[in-house]
Each structure stands twice: as structure tokens, then as C-alpha cells.
């Protein structure tokens with residue numbers, strides 16, 4: 001009797017253990033991530049949870065995914081396969097060392113990704129082809145060899161980058177991504193930038209803010225950048241003050257390599273092209289919209305007229321019915337009006 005009880009107990013405990021191990025581990029992970037909304041977007045926050053991988057049991061309609069302050073070391077091509085609605089992805093302060101090719105490819109709605117404070121040695125090149133990516137934070141990674149990978153990058157890139165943060169990445173020059181007609185803020189502070197060349201700024205025709213503080217730029221480079229920024233009306237607030245104002249002879253700014261360069265002009269032209277394209281898209285949209293409204297209006301009128309016609313027809317039919325003498329009436333009439341032949345007979 002007691003033995004059976006003991007056995008039952010053992011069975012019960014092992015079943016509970018198995019359930020805990022298999023069933024609830026996932027549930028637990030899912031539970032600890034908090035669900036919420038931010039500006040009408042569906043947000044899941046898995047912040048500082050000691051996660052080692054991207055959890056796969058979250059709601060797939062997530063739009064803002066916060067995986068910051070975890071211990072993720074690797075992003076796999078399957079990591080975000082299920083979450084193609086993500087617009088904002090926060091992966092800062094992890095230990096990401098490698099990213100499998102194709103990891104970011106499913107994220108066609110991605111607008112912002114924060115990969116800062118990781119162990120990356122390059123920028124996953126597929127990020128530059130995401131059609132909606134506007135903001136890229138990759139600061140505090142070791143990108144000293146990035147220029148090798150960038151040689152293979154197809155330019156102009158497909159992503160409409162507006163903000164790029166490559167601060168504290170051991171860079172010796174600002175990364176060459178070809179013309180970036182939408183980029184208005186570039187943060188390259190805390191890099192050596194010993195090979196900085198002002199010509200690169202020709203690619204950035206709509207630059208408004210550039211952070212070059214705590215770099216080892218030469219006084220001449222700094223003078224040239226300041227002159228260039230003044231020339232395009234941008235903010236020189238974060239360019240280190242050039243201690244001694246150098247005269248133009250010592251440090252000439254060759255405008256034909258910046259604002260008068262072919263790259264600067266093609267950057268402007270592509271921005272204009274995008275603008276006219278969006279204007280025409282807008283115009284086409286307006287035209288299409290009004291055409292649709294007109295179509296619906298015509299259809300409604302048509303329906304209304306048809307209904308009215310039908311009503312008239314059915315009314316006419318009803319009216320006509322009044323004049324149809326039913327056979328019974330007819331007999332009755334005949335009975336009343338006509339003299340009975342039998343009687344007369």
C-alpha cells in the first residue's frame with residue numbers, strides 16, 4: 001500500500017517536472033516580455049531578461065520589439081522570420097558578434113534598428129537594402145575594417161537613410177555609402193577619423209547636423225568641414241572648434257570636390273527625382289481617388305434611377321391590376337347585371 005503511494009508520488013513529481021521543463025519554459029519567456037502599445041504600435045518589451053536568443057513565441061504582429069540589455073550573441077536567418085511587421089527593433093547592449101546572411105531580409109517594414117553596444121565588426125549589408133529603413137544606430141561596435149565590406153556595396157543604397165550613428169566605432173574615415181539624399185544627421189563622434197576627407201560630404205547634400213566631436217581630425221579638416229557646413233547652411237555646433245582660425249591659403253576648401261562636385265549634384269537630383277516622383281504618385285493617387293468617388297457616385301445615381309424606375313413599373317403594374325377584373329368578379333358582375341336567362345326562359 002505504502003509502496004504504491006510512493007510510486008504514485010514519484011510519477012506525479014516527474015510529470016510536473018517534465019511539464020515545467022517543456023511546457024512552461026516557453027510560456028515563462030513569453031510572459032515576462034511585457035505587451036503594450038506605443039503611438040498605436042504594438043510593442044513587446046523583453047528588456048534585460050538574460051535572453052540568449054530572439055524569442056520565437058511572441059505575437060507575430062509585433063511592431064516595436066525591444067530586446068535590449070540581453071545576452072544575445074548571434075542573430076540567425078530564422079530570428080525574425082516570424083516577425084515581418086517590425087518597424088522599430090531595439091537590440092542595443094547585447095553581445096551580438098555575428099549576423100547570419102538573410103537575418104534582416106524579412107523585415108521590409110523596418111524603419112529603425114538600434115544595434116549599438118554590441119560586438120559587431122561590420123554592418124550587415126542587407127540593412128542598406130531595406131526599403132523603409134530610416135534610422136540606423138550602430139555606434140559602439142568595432143567597425144575598423146568596415147571599408148573592406150563597403151567596397152562590395154552596391155550604391156546608391158536602397159534604404160532611405162535619414163539618421164546614421166557610427167559613433168565610437170574605431171573608424172578612420174566616415175563610411176562611404178554613396179549618395180544619401182535623405183540623410184540629415186550623421187554622428188561620427190568618438191572615432192579617430194585620421195583619414196577623414198571632406199570630399200565624402202559631397203554625398204550628403206541634405207546634411208543638417210554632423211557630430212565630429214572627440215575625433216582626431218586635423219585642424220585643416222576641421223576648418224574645411226566648418227566652411228563646408230556654413231556653405232550648405234548646416235549646423236556646425238558639433239564640429240570641434242578650430243582653435244586657430246586658419247586662413248584660406250593654408251587650408252583651401254576645394255568646392256569643386258564638395259558642393260560643386262558631380263556627386264553633390266547627383267545627390268540633389270535624386271532627391272528632386274524622389275520628390276517629383278512622390279508628387280506624381282500623390283497626383284495619381286488624387287486622380288485615382290476622385291475617379292473612384294465619381295464612379296461610386298455614378299453607380300449610386302444609376303442604382304437610384306433604376307430603383308425609381310422599378311418602383312414606377314411595379315406601381316404601374318399594381319395600378320393595372322386594379323383594372324383586371326378577376327374571373328370571379330366577372331361572373332358576379334354578370335350574375336348581377338345580366339338578366340338570368342333561366343328566369344326569362
Ligand SMILES: *[C@@H]1O[C@H](CO)[C@@H](O)[C@H](O)[C@H]1NC(C)=O
Nearest residue numbers: 139165167168187189211238
Ligand atoms: C553622438 O553619439 C554619441 C554616442 O552614442 C552620443 O553621446 C552623442 O550625444 C551623439 N551626438 C548627437 C549630436 O546626438
Ligand SMILES: *[C@@H]1O[C@H](CO)[C@@H](O)[C@H](O)[C@H]1NC(C)=O
Nearest residue numbers: 252253254255256257261262
Ligand atoms: C578643383 O579645382 C582645383 C583648382 O581650383 C583644381 O586644381 C582641381 O583639379 C579641381 N578638381 C576637380 C575634381 O575638378
